[in-house]
Amino acid sequence: MSLLVMKFGGSSVGDAERMKRVAKRIADRKREGHRCVVVVSAMGDTTDELIDLSKQIIDGTPSAREMDMLLTTGEQVSAALLSMALHRLGEQSVSFTGWQAGIHTEDVHAKARITDIRPERVIEALEHGKIVIVAGFQGLTEEGEITTLGRGGSDTTAVALAAAVQADLCEIYTDVDGVYSTDPRIVQAARKLKEISYDEMLELAHLGAAVLHPRAVEYAKQYQVKLIVRSSFTNNEGTCVKEEAAMEQGIVVRGIAFDKHISRITILGVPEKPGQLAAIFTALAEENIDVDIIVQGGVRDGWADTSFTLGTAELDRARSVLRRIQPDIGFQDLRTKSELVKVSIVGSGMISFPGVAAKMFSTLAEAEVSINTVSTSEIKVSCVIEGDKLHDVVRALHTAFGLDTGEQAFVGGPSERR
Amino acid sequence: MSLLVMKFGGSSVGDAERMKRVAKRIADRKREGHRCVVVVSAMGDTTDELIDLSKQIIDGTPSAREMDMLLTTGEQVSAALLSMALHRLGEQSVSFTGWQAGIHTEDVHAKARITDIRPERVIEALEHGKIVIVAGFQGLTEEGEITTLGRGGSDTTAVALAAAVQADLCEIYTDVDGVYSTDPRIVQAARKLKEISYDEMLELAHLGAAVLHPRAVEYAKQYQVKLIVRSSFTNNEGTCVKEEAAMEQGIVVRGIAFDKHISRITILGVPEKPGQLAAIFTALAEENIDVDIIVQGGVRDGWADTSFTLGTAELDRARSVLRRIQPDIGFQDLRTKSELVKVSIVGSGMISFPGVAAKMFSTLAEAEVSINTVSTSEIKVSCVIEGDKLHDVVRALHTAFGLDTGEQAFVGGPSERR
Incomplete structure (x- = not known):
């Protein structure tokens, strides 16, 4: 029995039907005998809609602190709904905000770095046989302020949690099949890579292949978290990101x-x-x-x-x-x-x-x-x-x-x- | 200089324009020399939309715990946006979730009672000259679970906070002018009451005049919090609810x-x-x-x-x-x-x-x-x-x-x- 961290991006949970499909996939993993921690992003366009609301209120740049208060609700909504979707399948699950999952960050808004994870509640819920859903992209400062991790933040949440709970594997589910040798929209002969090293992935991520956020890859390399990038819409094998x-x-x-x-x-x-x-x-x-x-x-x-x-x-x-x-x-x-x-x-x-x-x-x-x-x-x-x-x-x-x-x-x- | 708690319901902050108007009203109170704590409900139909989302996910009754996780985001969004709207007017303000404002409840979902308020962060922000915006309707259990206070919960948040920070007055802004002698839609001669006692208000609230939630009135009576019910759309004097x-x-x-x-x-x-x-x-x-x-x-x-x-x-x-x-x-x-x-x-x-x-x-x-x-x-x-x-x-x-x-x-x- 292994411990998995599974991360689903915004398009994977874009509407109620997709949310249910994701729940099914998680339930399948659980029924295979794995313990599951799930990190989830905000649904589809939620973040853009919230940003749009803020623009209707204020013309200039809104306070980064208040933007964090605003945007973190998107992931909280996803986490609660995904937990309900698992209940519907007869699974026991519980959703946590970033701070409930013990994700602590530095005192910076809009792009905080995770400083520390204290996953006691996550581990306790796992021990009670529950699937744990964690709202991605967010954390809490020592002063009790809500922060966000910046772009690709949910990837980072997943990898950092995987390190903290010593997961056997961190699966990043996304809208592509894996990491390709180049952009398949341009080169027909582009092939999906079976594996790639952390360093190569870092260079590719920085260079514009937007599959996985560089910070998440750095974190994975630092803590030797084995990653799989795979599609949330198919059962195709993904790309494994690991040590050279x-x-x-x-x-x-x-x-x-x-x-x-x-x-x-x-x-x-x-x-x-x-x-x-x-x-x-x-x-x-x-x-x-x-x-x-x-x-x-x-x-x-x-x-x-x-x-x-x-x-x-x-x-x-x-x-x-x-x-x-x-x-x-x-x-x-x-x-x-x-x-x-x-x-x-x-x-x-x-x-x-x-x-x-x-x-x-x-x-x-x-x-x-x-x-x-x-x-x-x-x-x-x-x-x-x-x-x-x-x-x-x-x-x-x-x-x-x-x-x-x-x-x-x-x-x-x-x-x-x- | 007095300390005010001002509460705005969902229709008062139903869209960006109304939100800006509410911000103006708060800024005016601040410029009159008052210190202001503001409690805010979810915008307009937000709560209904979230409930609708949950119904798309699960047919039966969803877990009350997850519903609380879901619904509390509505007030958090309002609080963040209202704080931005105050920044736009050049005011210093800060938004807090229920738990950040120190609102503790019993360990019950969907209709928790407030057990205790530890308003240190609210008081500290006030001392720094800030307007404090608090997300209504929500609290936290001793175990770190997010709860909601049930119907009329934001009224209760406002009254309980007013008691905790020893406010001079708690203003409940709503879509009517105040408490009337009877329903003005039926009796043309209905008059707005200048004042009403807690006990009378309790009877009226229980009897169907849905201006103020009974629990909030009970709380106000218990802690002798002076309430004013008034319109958020006009400057008309409201109705004062106080001790007989x-x-x-x-x-x-x-x-x-x-x-x-x-x-x-x-x-x-x-x-x-x-x-x-x-x-x-x-x-x-x-x-x-x-x-x-x-x-x-x-x-x-x-x-x-x-x-x-x-x-x-x-x-x-x-x-x-x-x-x-x-x-x-x-x-x-x-x-x-x-x-x-x-x-x-x-x-x-x-x-x-x-x-x-x-x-x-x-x-x-x-x-x-x-x-x-x-x-x-x-x-x-x-x-x-x-x-x-x-x-x-x-x-x-x-x-x-x-x-x-x-x-x-x-x-x-x-x-x-x-």
């Missing part, structure tokens, strides 16, 4: 991710003196502008050029910050370029195989795509390119790295890795 | 209340032996059938007749209970009569003035209405009559007891009361 060492084989490239709507800003003629870069990027950070890849050119005659990429939605704000600090920094001019995209190959196997980046560059060259900016980590290579050829490029890379068939991907295979 | 002794004058009849849809059951030929009445009314109570006026006729030749009134909606259930126990009790037959109404005159002054009941009976006789059943207490006389003449009777009583003008009501005036 526990995996069957070291694949060079596991998947291809991409971000649309990237822009680049180039700051021309920055006078060369210490602290200039820090001043520029501190000013941007203070306005919460998320800068991605920074490229600092060499210094010529005491002047340097610096460029960076960012989401196109933040381009205007970034430009006005830079114009504001131009007199202090003394740079000469700004250039901006939009309609760029970032495409990334991810795979923990590439640590051991040189030539992966080169193969990516030559694939792009064959597609007659020029590379704007490059960024690499131990397990990924990202290239910023013109946006118009994105789909062709993703398909070409998918083929080049053997992902269409799942064979060529092992540039040599694990035995040659040393 | 503090009132300006002892009015004989303060108001006329009535209940429609009354039925009477007569049990014929009950064999005279001890415990028969107890057996009958215990059986009815066990089915939660609310019996109103009981009339026990004399015993003749070892047989007695017993009749009682009850709401017509419960008639069928009551009849089947009685048929079930007929073999045990051994009574001879049942008669039922529907389409009755109960009309009551209420006034604490009638203790000192004999002849009030007689005047009521003669007024009914003049209207050619025969009286079916009578029940009296120290401050009310109730008559059950045929329903078809109800409106005429109420109008006639309103005139006869001087309520049309507010003059004749003092049958002598206070100086003659002893």
Whole structure:
């Protein structure tokens, strides 16, 4: 008999019928002999409707504390209804708010981090043979304030609870079948991955494959929580996210991710003196502008050029910050370029195989795509390119790295890795 | 500078515009120099919508515990939005759930009684100059379970909080102007009362004037909380509910209340032996059938007749209970009569003035209405009559007891009361 944490997202419990179907799935797991803790998000559009209500009340940004008070009701409603749906099937269950489940967070609203879980009530209810339903996305500060965990918060609730109750497995039920080698809407040959490492999943999550929230993956890696991402609408096997060492084989490239709507800003003629870069990027950070890849050119005659990429939605704000600090920094001019995209190959196997980046560059060259900016980590290579050829490029890379068939991907295979 | 508790019902905060209007009213009170604690109900139809959702999930009666988890979100949403609406007006405010406001209840779901209020957070926020918004209708058990207070629960929250923080006044804002001498939809001459005693209000509330919940009035009487019932849509002065002794004058009849849809059951030929009445009314109570006026006729030749009134909606259930126990009790037959109404005159002054009941009976006789059943207490006389003449009777009583003008009501005036 194992202990499962099962997490269902908003679309999985979008209406009463779906709620009942989810209850059936949970009851089946229980009848298989498992003990079940269930984490649930707000139903379908509830969160958007609550945000809309707040906008009818106040024009500007509402207080983050009051938004947390408002939004946490959505998950509480889901949890109560899901518990009723289980009663309907003759199961014993009990719903808890985040604080009732002992989820404590730091004293920050809208994006609090979990500091501590005290799952006594959850464990007690399990010991009484009950299915425990926990409202996701929320916690409580030491001062008794209700907080939310930010985007993907219910994933984080599930993983953190799984760690706290020492669950054997944390199942993330969602509206897709699992993690794919790339976006199946673009590459027909995209394959569902049987397994992926925490680090690879982190890179893919950050790079735009919105299956699982990065914070939840980080948490899972930290506490070694075994995750399964699977569909709440089918019985298909999902994708297992786990430690690299526990995996069957070291694949060079596991998947291809991409971000649309990237822009680049180039700051021309920055006078060369210490602290200039820090001043520029501190000013941007203070306005919460998320800068991605920074490229600092060499210094010529005491002047340097610096460029960076960012989401196109933040381009205007970034430009006005830079114009504001131009007199202090003394740079000469700004250039901006939009309609760029970032495409990334991810795979923990590439640590051991040189030539992966080169193969990516030559694939792009064959597609007659020029590379704007490059960024690499131990397990990924990202290239910023013109946006118009994105789909062709993703398909070409998918083929080049053997992902269409799942064979060529092992540039040599694990035995040659040393 | 006084401390006010202000309570707004669901229709007062039915949509964003009304919510903003309520916020303006609160801000005005604050700017007059008062410290304000605000208790708020769920917006308009929210509670009904949540109940409807639960019905889509489960056919039978849902778990009372999970219903409490579900329904308490409605008040939490209102409280958060009202706090935002106050921020919009530049006021400092903070919303609390019932448990955050320290409202503790007994361990019963759907109709818990408040056992204890620990208002430390409310007081601390007030000391920081904040307007405190509290979600009505809810509390927490010692075991950390979320409970609701049943119908009229937000009124009770307001009164109990007013007692706990020692407020100078508790204002109940509603969709009517105050407490009237009778229903203004039926008697054009109905007047708004300037004041009414707790006991009179209790009788009126129980008798069908649904302005203020009886439990809230009981609580107010117990803790001597001064209440004002007033409209949230106008600036009209409301009705003050307070201790009899503090009132300006002892009015004989303060108001006329009535209940429609009354039925009477007569049990014929009950064999005279001890415990028969107890057996009958215990059986009815066990089915939660609310019996109103009981009339026990004399015993003749070892047989007695017993009749009682009850709401017509419960008639069928009551009849089947009685048929079930007929073999045990051994009574001879049942008669039922529907389409009755109960009309009551209420006034604490009638203790000192004999002849009030007689005047009521003669007024009914003049209207050619025969009286079916009578029940009296120290401050009310109730008559059950045929329903078809109800409106005429109420109008006639309103005139006869001087309520049309507010003059004749003092049958002598206070100086003659002893």
